[in-house]
Amino acid sequence: MTDLTDIPTRGASLATERPAHRDPNVLRWVAAYTLSMVGDMVFYLALSWAAVQNGTAAQAGIVTAVSAVPRALLMLGGGVVADRFGPRRVVIGSDAVRCGTVLAVAAVLFATDPGLWLLALLAVVFGTVDAVFLPAVGALPARITTKDQLARVQGMRGLGIRFAAVVGAPLGGLGVAVGGSAAAFACAGLLIAVSVPLLVSVRVRELPPDEATAGTARDSTAWRDLRAGLRHIRRHRVLGPLMITIALGDLGFVGPLNVGLTLLADERGWGASGMGWVLGGFGTGAGVAALLLTVRGRVPHAGLVAAGAIIPGAAAIAALAYAPGLPVAVGTAVLVGLLTGLSGAMCGALLQTQTDTAYLGRVTAVAGIVSLGIAPLSMPLSAAAIGVWGTGPVFVVSAVVCALGGVVALCAPGLRRAELPK
Template sequence: MLDPLRERSFRFYFLSRSVNLVGTTMAGISLVFAVLEVSDSPTALGTVLAAHSIPMAVFLLAGGVIADRFGRTRVIQACNVLAGLTQLAIAALVISGAAEIWHLVVLTALNGTVASISMPALAGIVPALVPRDQLQPANVLLSLMRSSMTILGPSVAGVLVVAVGPGWALAVDGATYLLAAALLLGARIPPRERIGEQESMLPELREGWQVFTGTRWLWVVVLGFMVLNALEQGAFNTLGPVLAKGSAIGEHGWGLILSAEAAGFLVMGLVLSRVRLQRPLLWGMLGMGLYGLPMVALGTTTETAVVIAAAFVGGMGVEVFSLGWNLAMQENIADDMLSRAYSYDALGSFVAIPVGQLAFGPLAVVFGLQQTILVAGLVYLVVVALVLTSRAVRTLPRAAAPGTVGAAPVG
């Protein structure tokens, strides 16, 4: 599993992502409770969260083309610097007590714009850092690192929110972005030849669209995640903290729930480091079905231990999907199209997130917090089942390594 770290460029990329995730895992819970400190309205919280996700949906396609044109490491470095500056600005306002909702909306929107441009580059960089036969161990190693950081981050952030306020965790996140950009200087990727460089992005976007629409399993899963992500972000990530703050769960309990989810990532990551994942999308979507359990639990009880257990199981399922999806993309999409394919994937998956973030606050006011979360969890399970009705999703196999008899075509 550690073999990919022998590759110098992957090693520096791994260190860069590790540092970045230290802050990022703290920032999510810190921003939520920073908003709730300014206003206890679930609608206000949904507005700030949507301010991050709307620019992501708008600029994702441009991010895919930019990554393929200018180099993935260069794009990630620039975006890390800009994201760090916006987070430090938010932290300064929160720590000083001068933050207002519109401040958070504007700065979070800028942060979301930068994130949207960097996401396709991050998603498409791994195949350029390691040999093809090390894709699974490289992805597992990154997942284990992410899971480890995500276990610690929310719990530490929950303690900081209670002890000194949410602004300090946001400040840590801003600083880690800048350090991550510096570490990425050690990653070297040979420039890829581009034949017939075009001034307009439209032909390149059209090529990416043709790959997306021509790959049945790709667009079917993305279509499903349009609904799944809207439900998760609206019900669990927007209404969940509001319910936690007003119940026995509390801010620290919410941090423990998110850490339990990350512990599920870690445990399943360790399992997958020993198991070759065949039928990556079949097992991946079955895993996503488990992620409906935390919403069902939160919609029926405020017993922290019950929700923690459900979050742990849900996290295990998400980790199976995460690895399965990365392998499906990296093994079946040509490298020169990968960032653009990921950008269409991300656009389709994220485009409805702002709808969920904005809609679930008013829905909770009308129908109640727990009732709304419960219905969202049940609908989540139904959507997963519908995606699995696609034969292309259920039967997609692992691609053989180049030179292996029976190797699957790429592209």
């Protein structure tokens, strides 16, 4: 279905008159996305703090994890919604619901102490809305700029994520210190609220008639639209192997760089500060990769670069477990961040440019399920395996899984030879 409520622009108005990092329309989208991500960081910190204050550690863990369930179960449907009704409309609507929900809970917490049930309900609602919000966010860049600028937008998006990671946690901690969980929730809601008018101001281009009807015919059902999206991925010479590459890369990366790093820091006696330095090194490397892509815009031989970055990045993950001291571990983490950041940005840019625009919501949803639904399952498995075999062997096995993603990319001719538009 054509997105009739989106603000249309003439085809020439989104041409490459200026690069994306100098385009006010793209910058408004990046600002809105970044504010929303900072709000998310503050929200989850406030949620975990409130849960700990109102229940046991186990109950708090359930509350903070429960939002992932509707997100994983409903995200494919969210992709269909984004493609049927247009990503701009869906992003604005879902962001407004997120904002209203968080502010309402903040108001309740200021007035009373309802207990864990409200926090669990909030987590479920937030995860449900995220199932629609995330695919629409992924589909929107292709509607606000041209394909030759999408790699640059991926870099800008990566910078926004890095900024949110650096700013969000301290800001949430400040909110908790000043006014408790209610103040932190209010801060998160206000940040998301600021992003809504920015999203409203973003202009999008209309899809050509052939693209607008390519994946969501008016007389089709949601189930048929979903099957069409999955078929589009399966038959595509780049997207099929790209999804496998993303899945293997995330499965091999999430465990070691989350729960595995905590256990490694404890084993080596680095403490929380040492773990913070290692995470800072990773963030620095990933930020440099995002900045390079933002400035450069296009990287030649994108498929080959993605595969070439995944394999040495996997080797660096394995080496991290055998670092002789904290300085070497921090340096290795910088390398991990740089290489995985580069490969992740290339995979994201290829997903954006290779997918027909009418299918972007559904394709983004599939990639999101892999990253947000399947990959986190490796965390408890990694923790259990480290308890039996230690950090070194588990980091090596995880690195092998991650490297297999690069091998898939090298063995798939379509993906290996894939290029970004000029």
